Amino acid sequence: MDMPTDMTRAHEDYASLVQDDRVHTSLYKDPAIFDEEMERIFKNTWVWVAHASEVPGRNTFKKSFVGKQPVIVTRDKEEKIHVLLNRCRHRAATVCEKKAGKTSVFVCPYHGWSYNLDGKLRSVPHASVYGEDFDKDEFPLVSLRTEQYNGMIFATFRDDIEPLEDFLGSAKKWIDLFMKQGAGYPVKTLGEHQFRFPGNWKIQLENTTDAYHFPIVHKTFLDSLDAETGNVFDVLGRGGWVEDLGHGHSVMVMMPELVDLEENLEAPIPERFADLAEELRGEGYSDHEVRRIVRAVGGGGFNLNLFPNVACSMAFFRVLRPVSVDETEIRHIAIGMDGGPEAGNRMRLRLHEHFQGPMGFGSPDDAEGWERVQRGSAAGDDLWILVNRGQAPIIGHAAGDHVTDVSAETGMRAAYQEWKRMMSA
Amino acid sequence: MSTTEMTRSDLAAITLEEASAFIWREAELLDRQDYKAWLPLFTPEGLYVIPIEREAEDRAGELNIAYDDAEMRAMRVKRLKSGFSISSAPSARTVRTTSRFVLEEAPDGGVLVRCAQMLVEYKFERTRVIGADVTYHLVRTGEGLRMARKEILLLNSDDPLWGIGYLF
Ligand code: FES
Ligand SMILES: [Fe+2]
Numbered sequence: 001m002d003m004p005t006d007m008t009r010a011h012e013d014y015a016s017l018v019q020d021d022r023v024h025t026s027l028y029k030d031p032a033i034f035d036e037e038m039e040r041i042f043k044n045t046w047v048w049v050a051h052a053s054e055v056p057g058r059n060t061f062k063k064s065f066v067g068k069q070p071v072i073v074t075r076d077k078e079e080k081i082h083v084l085l086n087r088c089r090h091r092a093a094t095v096c097e098k099k100a101g102k103t104s105v106f107v108c109p110y111h112g113w114s115y116n117l118d119g120k121l122r123s124v125p126h127a128s129v130y131g132e133d134f135d136k137d138e139f140p141l142v143s144l145r146t147e148q149y150n151g152m153i154f155a156t157f158r159d160d161i162e163p164l165e166d167f168l169g170s171a172k173k174w175i176d177l178f179m180k181q182g183a184g185y186p187v188k189t190l191g192e193h194q195f196r197f198p199g200n201w202k203i204q205l206e207n208t209t210d211a212y213h214f215p216i217v218h219k220t221f222l223d224s225l226d227a228e229t230g231n232v233f234d235v236l237g238r239g240g241w242v243e244d245l246g247h248g249h250s251v252m253v254m255m256p257e258l259v260d261l262e263e264n265l266e267a268p269i270p271e272r273f274a275d276l277a278e279e280l281r282g283e284g285y286s287d288h289e290v291r292r293i294v295r296a297v298g299g300g301g302f303n304l305n306l307f308p309n310v311a312c313s314m315a316f317f318r319v320l321r322p323v324s325v326d327e328t329e330i331r332h333i334a335i336g337m338d339g340g341p342e343a344g345n346r347m348r349l350r351l352h353e354h355f356q357g358p359m360g361f362g363s364p365d366d367a368e369g370w371e372r373v374q375r376g377s378a379a380g381d382d383l384w385i386l387v388n389r390g391q392a393p394i395i396g397h398a399a400g401d402h403v404t405d406v407s408a409e410t411g412m413r414a415a416y417q418e419w420k421r422m423m424s425a
Numbered sequence: 426m427s428t429t430e431m432t433r434s435d436l437a438a439i440t441l442e443e444a445s446a447f448i449w450r451e452a453e454l455l456d457r458q459d460y461k462a463w464l465p466l467f468t469p470e471g472l473y474v475i476p477i478e479r480e481a482e483d484r485a486g487e488l489n490i491a492y493d494d495a496e497m498r499a500m501r502v503k504r505l506k507s508g509f510s511i512s513s514a515p516s517a518r519t520v521r522t523t524s525r526f527v528l529e530e531a532p533d534g535g536v537l538v539r540c541a542q543m544l545v546e547y548k549f550e551r552t553r554v555i556g557a558d559v560t561y562h563l564v565r566t567g568e569g570l571r572m573a574r575k576e577i578l579l580l581n582s583d584d585p586l587w588g589i590g591y592l593f
Contacts, residue, residue, distance in 0.1 A: 099583070191477060191488025194585040217511065220504040329585050334488050342486070349488050354497075359475065359490050361504055364512035364588030371549075371588075372511075 014423035018416045021388035027419075028200040028377045028385075034325035041308055041422050042067025046147075046154040046167045048310035048319060049073050049083055053151065053188035053338060054100065059117060062100035065321050066144065066155055072096050073153060076117040077104065083146045083155035084119045089139035106141075119143045150175050151187060152310070171249040174304040178312040180261040181335060183289075183296035188338035189317075190349060193357030196329045197367040199374030201309075201322035202415075204330055207366060208303050208311040208318060209242065209252045209411025211235050212389065217369050221361040224354075228271055232258075240301075240406030241399050242390070248307025248418025250411030253399070254314075258301025265291045273298065279343045296337070297344045299351070305411050307418050316352060326374055332356040332363065387412040439536045439563055439570065445526055447570045448540065448561060452521050455592050460502040463592070464495075467572045468564060473498055474576040475593060477583050490582065505590065516590030517548035523559065535564035535573060542577070544593065556580040557593065 014036070017024035027033060049064040055075040062073050063086065070086040072095075086094045088108040095106040095115060105122060107114040112125040119141035127134065144155040147164035152175060154164050165172065179187050197204075207213070214235045215222065222230055235254035242252045253259060265288065269277050273294045280290045299315025311318040317333040334352040336345035355362035377385075390408020397403050404410045454463045467473070475490035484492065493501060505513045521544040529537045538561040546553050562574040577593040579586070 193477070193488070193490070194583075195587050196585045197587065220507050220510045223507065223509075224500040224504060346486060349486075350492065353489055353492055357490055358586035358589045361501070364590050365510050367588030368512040368590070375549075 015420055018420040019384075020413065021391065022384040022386050023416050025377050025381060025383050025385060027202060028374060029325065029381075031325045034200075034322070036423065037419075038067045038322065040425065041419065042322070043157045044422060044425075045158075045161065045308065046156050046164050047308065048152060048306065049146075049155050050153045051151050051187070051189050051317065051333065051335075052081070052148060052153060053186070055081065056188075057102075059104045060100070060102050061096065061106075061117065063096060063098070066157065067322065070094065071144065071155065072106070072141075073155075074117040080118065081146055081148065081153060082118055083144040083153070084115075084141040085144070087142070088113055089121065089141065090124075095141065113139075115141050150179050167247055168249070168306070169247055170245045171247075171251070171304060171306060174245070174251050174302065175312060177260060177302075178300055178304060181296045181300060181315065182337050183261070183293045183340060183344070185337035185340040187335050190334040190336045190345060190352075192331045192333040193352075193360070193363070194329065194331050195358045195363065195367060196323065196327060197370050197374075198326055199328060199370045200326060201320050201328040202419075203370045203373050204320045204328055205305070205308065205415055206387075206409075206412045207370065208305045208313055209250050209415070210409070211240065211242075211252055211254055212407040212409075213366075213369065214254075217365045218362050220365070221355055224361055226272060232270075236407055238406075239398075241394065241397055241403035242406060242408045242410040243399065243403045244410055244414040245304075246414075248415045249305060250414045251302055251304045252406065252411055253302040254406060255301025256399075258298070261296050261300060262292065265295065269294055270298070273347075276343055276347050280341055283341060283343070285341065293337070293341060293344050297347050297351075299348075305415065307415050315348070316356065328370075387416065437565075438530065438534075439528075439565060441526060441528055443570060444528060444536060444538050444561070444563055445523075447563065448523050448526075448538065451572075452523050452542075456519050456521055458505070458516070458591065460506060460592065464498060464502055465568075467495065467498065467575075468566070469495055471495065471572050472574045472576075473572075474574065475582070476576065476578055479578070479583060484576075490579075490586070501592075505592070510590065512588045513590030515548075517546035517553075519544055519546045519591055521545070531562055531564075533564060533573075535562060537562055542593075546589075546591070553587075559593075 047066045050062055050073040054062045055073055058077050060075050064071050064073050072084045072086050074082045086096055088095050090113050093108050093110040095108045105114050114122045116122050121136040121139045145159055146155045149164055149168055222233055239256055240253045244250050277290050277294050304312040309320050319331040321329040323329055336348045357363055387409040390405040393402050393404055473493040474484055476484055478487050504510055508514045521542055523540050523542045525541040527539045531537050540559050542557045542559045544555045558578045560576045563570050564573050
């Protein structure tokens with residue numbers, strides 16, 4: 001007879017599925033675990049929902065998700081940001097099906113209840129039938145607790161967890177470094193690639209902190225680069241490292257010389273940016289500005305993985321959304337300089353298209369690799385996924401005594417320990 | 426045949442018959458993944474564009490799924506045929522049909538052909554259908570018709586797709 005379903009799994013059981021150097025295959029496959037993750041993780045922590053530039057002014061909005069729950073991120077007429085459940089308080093219809101835009105009101109299409117961008121129920125058609133004691137103040141769109149750090153907007157269902165800044169902790173420094181890609185201009189999003197793969201969300205979470213696969217899976221991307229750029233992308237050979245940042249976050253530095261984009265401005269401009277530099281000079285930018293912009297356009301040298309759903313990945317935001325136990329949606333959001341030179345942003349777009357998205361030179365191979373993980377996990381139910389690579393810190397590394405090899409699975413271990421903490425709490 | 430006649434016939438407007446024959450031949454090349462034969466079907470300045478945004482404003486100033494000049498196309502074909510890209514070795518198999526041709530004269534003497542494409546792909550026992558509006562800008566050259574631009578607006582261009590290891 002079959003075992004009773006996993007519905008009854010106790011908290012201790014979840015803990016036993018994650019060991020220091022391995023995690024159990026059921027973490028990719030068990031629908032009951034997935035359902036618990038949506039409750040215990042995605043409803044209990046800060047989840048990234050948008051970048052501030054995606055709601056660029058008063059009365060703007062964009063749709064997003066917190067775990068499986070559709071939300072609308074809004075900026076109201078006082079410029080305050082809100083994250084609202086996209087669900088009418090009458091009989092649950094979504095009040096917004098437009099991806100993003102400008103409006104001062106959401107009108108539910110079913111019976112016409114209308115809501116302000118701060119969620120307040122503004123009016124109800126034929127309200128008198130509800131009687132005298134009907135109070136509109138009781139039925140606003142549900143508003144989640146919302147905080148932002150350096151343009152990154154997060155929301156949570158929990159009013160009693162730590163402030164966002166404490167949750168981010170030592171990841172904040174890396175967010176600040178990442179935002180130097182604005183080259184002195186505010187960072188703004190420039191569009192996004194979206195794709196799904198038939199596999200568990202944690203496979204994607206792992207990948208953001210997996211330099212080990214890069215030369216193998218991305219060989220054809222590397223082959224498409226000129227020699228100088230190919231050298232920059234020799235991610236395993238540049239003295240990089242991986243660091244556990246706490247709370248499940250981690251950073252993987254692949255190109256140490258591209259950690260701080262405001263340093264080394266005197267270095268020669270790489271060949272592939274020569275035309276851009278020329279164009280910028282022609283537009284009247286000073287030598288210093290040209291160098292700063294060009295260096296920023298090339299993107300950063302690290303992946304910052306923030307548990308559970310977002311990464312600042314070299315030159316873009318990488319956002320995952322769990323759809324079901326074996327389906328995950330991914331967005332690769334391109335970024336650029338708000339108010340910066342067109343030519344620089346155009347080049348960023350072309351670089352983004354080169355690697356990312358459903359037909360990039362990189363992402364389709366990643367997606368295929370992840371799907372193969374899910375397919376393979378159908379075999380050997382009782383086997384484990386190894387995350388034991390590179391456990392010993394590198395002795396005498398410039399970044400400190402705690403860092404591990406760039407290809408170490410330290411970031412995955414960090415994420416899974418947080419998973420374990422939250423799933424067995 | 427006199428020189429004048431030659432010139433006139435070189436510049437003759439591209440007919441529906443010629444355009445559809447070209448487009449069908451191209452479709453068949455792509456389904457067979459004979460990408461080396463496909464590359465020369467573009468003019469040297471030709472663009473291969475797969476947009477995301479539904480309304481065309483400035484494709485070069487927006488993020489696209491692909492925005493390829495000749496150099497990018499050549500690199501893309503090299504990648505797809507290299508055998509080292511797991512999503513294209515092998516890619517999904519495809520069968521596509523193209524229809525509903527509407528011709529319009531282009532200012533340069535060529536034609537814009539707007540047509541509908543239905544593509545079915547198959548891999549890992551999974552069949553997917555993708556519809557697309559395709560716009561060809563065709564010009565007549567000494568070697569026959571060539572694409573000055575091919576723009577494929579997928580029906581779901583602005584929603585999640587999946588890893589695609591072949592060409593539209
Ligand atoms: S469900 Fe929204 S008004 Fe009825
Ligand atoms: Fe990858």
